[in-house]
Every structure is written in structure tokens, then in C-alpha cells.
Amino acid sequence: MRRDGDPQDAAAELPEPPAAAREVFGDRLPDAIRYAGLLADVGVGRGLIGPREVPRLWERHLLNCAVLSEVVPEQVTVCDVGSGAGLPGIPLALVRPDLRITLLEPLLRRTNFLNEVVELLGLEEQVTVVRGRAEEVMNTFVPVHVVTARAVAPLDRLAGWGIPLLRPYGEMLALKGDTAEQELKGARAALAKLGVVRSSVLHVGAGLVHPLSTVVRAEVGESPGGVRFAAKRAKAARRGARSGRRSS
Template identity: 40%
Template sequence: MKKPQVRLEDYASWVKAMNIPLTARRADLLRRYLDELWEWNLKFNLVGVSSYRRVLEELLLDSLVPAPYLSPRGDILDVGSGAGFPAIPLAVCRPDLHMNLVEPSARKAAFLRHCARTLGLDTVRVQEARIEDLPPAPAHGGYHVVTARAVAPLEKIIGWCAPHLHPDGRMFCFQGDRPDRVITRSRQAMSDAGLRIRERGAHHLPGDRPRRRLLSLSRLPEDFIQQKGSGAAGR
């Protein structure tokens, strides 16, 4: 990444408009997180984005969009956490939530643990594993929120994450401006997992960045799933 020429304070109006709970202390923690990412990325190439501005706008700010909508109950599962987006920014802005990060890369998992220690994020737990290899949650257990950003195609994310979602939980998936084709390809996966799309929230990042979408998925009502199963059996 090139030497930073922008500051988080430059985006105060955008943060306010998005209702993101960013205090001065939390902004300082996010700056420290970006500093750590800067240093580690010089050695290990944790992210492919080449400039500090793009990291701040496209990765960090985008990661903060769900922060106002997360329920204060239960744990959050972040799948394929990579260099920490969206999990670390969300953990900073929502310290009331417990974040469980799953990342298969040993190097990236080490970076995530380092950030949790350095920033004092006691609510962050890092597991070096593939989400596909983790056992599914009990029937009435699971995470109240599951997040996934730039991990895999949506249909794969659904297949991997649905077994870990609480019956009353929500899954947040970060997408580009035109998710219709992605959603169409994922219809069967959603049906198999008993999920539906609740919202297709659109937001603009600062500057000339393309519009982004935050898909919110939830489980279908149990009686609907049972009726669907009965109908299929009767055909």
C-alpha cells in the first residue's frame, strides 16, 4: 500500500449519515488497526488493495455498514475473516457483541489474533479453520448473526453458513451494485437451506465508488418449510 494521504476524520459526515456508532476512542482504535494492517501488509500481502485510501473506503467503511443493525443479543460468526473485514471494524464499533472469526490461513489468523491483543478486543475469538470443516450448530443453537465478505460466490456462502445460523438469526452478505444475477444463481441454495432474502440494502461509499449492496437473509418460518416438504412428498 502507498503511504497514507487520508484520515478517518475526513469521512465524519458519511459516518454520521450511515448512523454508525463511531466515538473518538473507536476511531482511534480503527486508525491503529489500519496502522497494523499497513505494517503487516508490507511483509505478508494480506490484502490486494494497493492504496490506503481504497483500504479505508472500500474495505473499512464498507465493513461498518451493518453496525447499526446488529442486535445486541448472541454471538456473531464471521466467515473467511481474511485481514479482518468486516469483523475487526465491527468489533471496534460494537464492543457489546462477541465476534467469532473463522479463517483458514495461518498467517491471516495470526494477524487477527495480533490485532485483537493489540487493540484490546476481548470479545474477539479467532479460529484457524475452514468453515466447511466445522460441525453444524445444534438444532436450536447457532449464531444470531453470520457475516461474509468477499469469501466465495453467494451460493457457496449460503451452503457453508446456513448450518451455523440460529433459527432467529440473520446472515449479512456484502455484494456489488447488481446482485440480481447472483441472487438468481443462489435460489436453489437458499431453498435447500430454508433461507429467504429479507433486505437488499443499498449504500454509497465515499468518493466515486460504485454503489454497494448488503443482503440480509433469514430463515423461512418452520411451518412454511414443513408445508413445502409435505407438498414435495405428495407429488
């Protein structure tokens, strides 16, 4: 009898990569196939992805995340908040070797999986795995140009975690679903308090994914996280500098 959720059964249901995968991943398609295989096998076995997601792993997960690269600037640093099984961070790393990506994830079983994936795919020089919650590391985290997230939390709560990790004039790119416009409308006041100066809903992946991937973009000014957080971070930096002088 077939056991629902058996990783071997789930892995057997992994389809061949669609034609769009070659266009999106290019020379890194073999690595994308290895990653898909891990998700369908080890990922299911460890509860990182549901077995019912395996048949639609390429279209709904890997390609859906990889096309986010269309709106990520060149040569920037990225933090993937709540990375989970590595979505969107790992597909983004495969299609954009110019990026330096941190996968931020609080759960040990997930960070163990992410470290295994990074090593298997030879991404050690490009991708760093950090275990922790955004709200725990934000005072010491080196700010990045771009924060990404997918299926982590409602936009107002996600922004409270992700926006403070940004450099001045950075941006958060959150993969969302059909209710993105409504969610953004409801979160605009909270975003403004966090220093967001522009926000919009984008659709990416034309000709590659159907439906298109929906992205909420939130761009910050010179005070990511808001004025209060900027002052708090500056105070922490001064305290660290004084401590360093005393120890030298």
C-alpha cells in the same frame, strides 16, 4: 527505486481518516487508525491486502464494513466467515461493543494477524479467533445469530458454508458488489434448500460512504442448513451426549 508492494512504501500512502470515520467509529477512532496502520504495513507485508488498496483503505474497506452495523441486531453473536484480514469483523467489533464476534479463518498467517490485532486493540473479551473452514467446524460450532462475510465466494457457495452456522431464525449478511441483485436471483433455489425463508438486497451507509455498501440478507427459519443438516446436527448432539454419559 520504489518496489511495488513494499509495505513501508504502502504504509506511507495511507491517508488520514475522512470526516465520516469520526462519525462511524466515535471514541474507537484511535483504534480504527491503529488497525488501518496495521493493514497498510503488516497486512501488506504478509500479503493480506494489496498495496494498491492502501490509498482507499478507509472508504473501500474500513467504512464500507463498519456501516454493516446498521443492519445487525443488538446483543447478538456473530461469526465472520473467511475473515481474512478481519473485514468486516474487526470494524464491526469497534463500532458495536454489544456484539460477540467469532472470526473464522482457515489460514494460519491470517489467524496470527487477527490474534495480534485483537490483542493490540483490547478486543479479547469481545472477539474470538478460530482457525478452520466453515464446512469443517459446522457440526461442532456453537450456532450464532448472525453470519457475516465479504468477498469470500459466490452467494450460493457462501450460503452452503455460512447458513449451517446459524441459530434458528438467524440471518446471513453478505457484503456484495454491484451484481448483488443478479447473484441473489441466481442463488434463490440453493438458499431455499438451505432453509432460507426470506432474502433481500439492502443498501447501508447513507451519508457516510459512497457508493453505499450493498448487503445480501438471507434469513432462515427453524432449520438452518436445511432439514438434512438439522437432522445430522441433532444426531451428532445425541452421540455426544451418550459419549458424555459413558465417560461420567
